[in-house]
Amino acid sequence: MAEMNDRLRRLRLQATMLEAWVSAGWIAPETPEYSETDLARACLIRDLREAMGVNDEGVEVALDLLDQIHGLRRALRRVGDVMHGLPEPARQEVLVILRELDEA
Amino acid sequence: MNEDPYDVLGVKRDASQDDIRKAYRKLARKLHPDLNPGDKAAEEKFKAVSAANDILGDAEKRARFDRGEIDAAGNERPPQPPPGWYRDHAEAGGPYASDAGYADMMDEDELLGALFGRGARRRGGAGGAQFRMQGGDIHARLAIDFLDAVNGATKRVTLPDGSTVDVTIPPGTREGQVLRLRGKGSPGIGGGPAGDLMVEVSVGEHRHYKRRDDDILLDLPVSLTEAVLGGKIEVPTPAGPVMVTVPKGSNSGTVLRLKGRGVKKRDGSRGDAFVTLRLVLPDKPDADLEAFAERWTAGKAQNPREGMEG
Numbered sequence: 001m002a003e004m005n006d007r008l009r010r011l012r013l014q015a016t017m018l019e020a021w022v023s024a025g026w027i028a029p030e031t032p033e034y035s036e037t038d039l040a041r042a043c044l045i046r047d048l049r050e051a052m053g054v055n056d057e058g059v060e061v062a063l064d065l066l067d068q069i070h071g072l073r074r075a076l077r078r079v080g081d082v083m084h085g086l087p088e089p090a091r092q093e094v095l096v097i098l099r100e101l102d103e104a
Numbered sequence: 105m106n107e108d109p110y111d112v113l114g115v116k117r118d119a120s121q122d123d124i125r126k127a128y129r130k131l132a133r134k135l136h137p138d139l140n141p142g143d144k145a146a147e148e149k150f151k152a153v154s155a156a157n158d159i160l161g162d163a164e165k166r167a168r169f170d171r172g173e174i175d176a177a178g179n180e181r182p183p184q185p186p187p188g189w190y191r192d193h194a195e196a197g198g199p200y201a202s203d204a205g206y207a208d209m210m211d212e213d214e215l216l217g218a219l220f221g222r223g224a225r226r227r228g229g230a231g232g233a234q235f236r237m238q239g240g241d242i243h244a245r246l247a248i249d250f251l252d253a254v255n256g257a258t259k260r261v262t263l264p265d266g267s268t269v270d271v272t273i274p275p276g277t278r279e280g281q282v283l284r285l286r287g288k289g290s291p292g293i294g295g296g297p298a299g300d301l302m303v304e305v306s307v308g309e310h311r312h313y314k315r316r317d318d319d320i321l322l323d324l325p326v327s328l329t330e331a332v333l334g335g336k337i338e339v340p341t342p343a344g345p346v347m348v349t350v351p352k353g354s355n356s357g358t359v360l361r362l363k364g365r366g367v368k369k370r371d372g373s374r375g376d377a378f379v380t381l382r383l384v385l386p387d388k389p390d391a392d393l394e395a396f397a398e399r400w401t402a403g404k405a406q407n408p409r410e411g412m413e414g
Contacts, residue, residue, distance in 0.1 A: 028199055028200070030199055036188075036193065037190075037193035037194075037199070037200070040188055040189065040190040040192070040193045041190050041193070041194075041200065043190065044138045044189075044190040047132070047136060047138070048136075051128070051129065051132040051136070051154075052129055052132045052133045052136065053129040053133075054133075062139075064202070064204075066138065066139070066194070067194075067200050067201065067202035067204075068202050068204050068205035069141065069205070070141065070191070070194035070195050070200070070201055070202075071201045071202045071203050071204070071205055071206070072205045072206060073141060073142070073195050074195050074201060075203075075206060077195070
């Protein structure tokens, strides 16, 4: 526990703040301990509120949109990986279709 | 990284602390790495901006910098937090990943659903990867009357499981056409959309009408008197009866075109009806007619088979 408090201090985070963000649904720890992802997300929330002057309503919107962007980036990367794994004739076929779409 | 902090924040030497705070916030909102997940250059700029703000944002440090006691890099504290930027965690599809940005596309398309991956969860959900699948299509057949196909109708179909569905037959439906009723097929799995109901239509014959695409063909009996003298007669069509003028001296086989009296089209207009006149003599032999034909010289002289060769 003391270790975590030390960690939080170095990240310029406060335990009470994190608890408030959990109740707001901004952070959703899956275990009683905060994961690295939870802490990184908390640092983002800290930056949004302090460095960028975003108010609480704005934080909610920003997080929601960021979650969507990361979901999309993940989906896009998957599509990209599949494209790269295609055999050459199929890749060429996709490229031709994309070029036709661009010209249409 | 050792640029002049005033230049980095884009403020003048005599800017107020408030101006500096505003300038920093504006740049931070634009450059924060978590708001620019794919942009490495933004990260470098953000570090520089943060370092500049560390000095100028603090009135005491700013005074020391202005006096030359510390240089621009003197108190640089790298803003990178120990867990790394949030963006480095987010894309792995952790508990915060949301498919709200494209869930609608997955619903429509099985291929996209497979490509995008179904691992992403909606925030606040119960957790655990969901398996979603569209339900299967159900196929059914429906026999309809000729006129229902031409004019459109609503028919009830009984499905294999005993349930019934009302099917709208659009005007102009053709033999063998398959009507797709979205979402009326088997229910989906795991919240996936239901399949479709596919109804194949067979169209019955009509006693008088034949169909050629959007046109209606009709044989119309006319009497000798009507053919020779002409006149107005009533003609039945799928769009209702219509009065038609038969020209004087119309022959058997003459085709009259009734515009807009055929099959209803998608755009609301109709095809045409083509009426082929068919000369019909009186049911019983008529003495007057026979007497007239006996003494009708021009009739005897006419050879309708002229030019016909075996």
